[in-house]
Amino acid sequence: MTDDKDVLRDVWFGRIPTCFTLYQDEITEREAEPYYLLLPRISYLTLVTDKVKKHFQKVMKQDEVSEIWFEYEGTPLKWHYPIGLLFDLHASNTALPWCITVHFKNFPEKDLLHCHSKDVIEAHFMACIKEADALKHKSQVINEMQKKDHKQLWMGLQNDKFEQFWAINRKLMEYPPEENGFRYIPFRIYQATTERPFIQKLFRPIASGGQLRTLGDLLKDVCPNAVTPEDGEQKTQVMIHGIEPMLETPIQWLSEHMSYPDNFLHISIIPRPTD
């Protein structure tokens, strides 16, 4: 359907206007100007910020520069989470541009994974895709693919090539004709207010009677406190890619059309703004 393919494109090409500022305690040879960039929602911070790094390194002494890391309002940003997820979770109801602080010192070892090269990002990305396929297809589809197909998924993401990526990814979105969907849905639910980083459980998209289960069904099953009681006021927003999908949406459809390139649905539950 043409409409559904449009959703794939809208998800892929989503951008967040961001302003990067150097942390004030970093030692510079001259003043550091902020750097503005449109960040792809579907990518990872350390994959798309080479220019940011170069920009700030120009004003710093060489020996002061080690691994870059990013922080928003005191919270270190996990580079291994997709950018869109980080924004939705931490800053979606604040004014644009998204203001991120750049650090080169005092890497927070207890909070952030290291990212010494692009290989680390690729390994993480492919591990997520593999796990998603373990859930959807018992790993059959991903294991049948050749190494070059795996490489094409990564290159598509790295080079922002929608067609190149989806030429392979569409196979990960198929299911046997006798089924009506995947075996289990790859998803993670994030709430900034909890200590636990995310909730992930086994969830079947098709009920025993054959009906398509919905986003609302998933939430009721996995984190019932996030779903509003019928009569109460809705205190939270359920956000994917910056929008609130209707709770009646079949989760199978969401998985096929609104997953991130890692094939996971990353869902944020955030406080509803009171205005």
Next chain:
Amino acid sequence: EALDDSEVAGICAAEEVIRYEYHVLYSSSYQVPVLYFRACFLDGRPLTLDEIWKSVHACYQARLLEGPWDTITQQEHPLLGQPFFVLHPCRTNEFMSSILTDSQKQNRHTNYIILWLSIVGPVVGLNLPLSYAQITPEQNTNADSV
């Protein structure tokens, strides 16, 4: 930062004490247990992946280097949200099923967790005492709390 020779030797010697912390988690995606671990010096400085690698016994290193999926990587602990090192779980079913079917053929009692941990643990410095493998008269499941 680079690890000089004295520090490499120090990992085995009495001077440098390293504290290892091991967590056994269950992956519902792969339906197998997964070993998470982290290590730090007594002053609190965490070991880097390089330092962890150097402490893996040479006989295991070659095998780990063979496949990208059997390697040690840094991952976020799914409950604590902090960086840990992990042995990737996707091959676990492979090596466990061949051992389990053999055991069943010989009608031997098997404790999945002890069996699994005795295989993956030594690779990353966790050596189970043999007493864990002793069959007790009651055949209770206390061993599952490992």
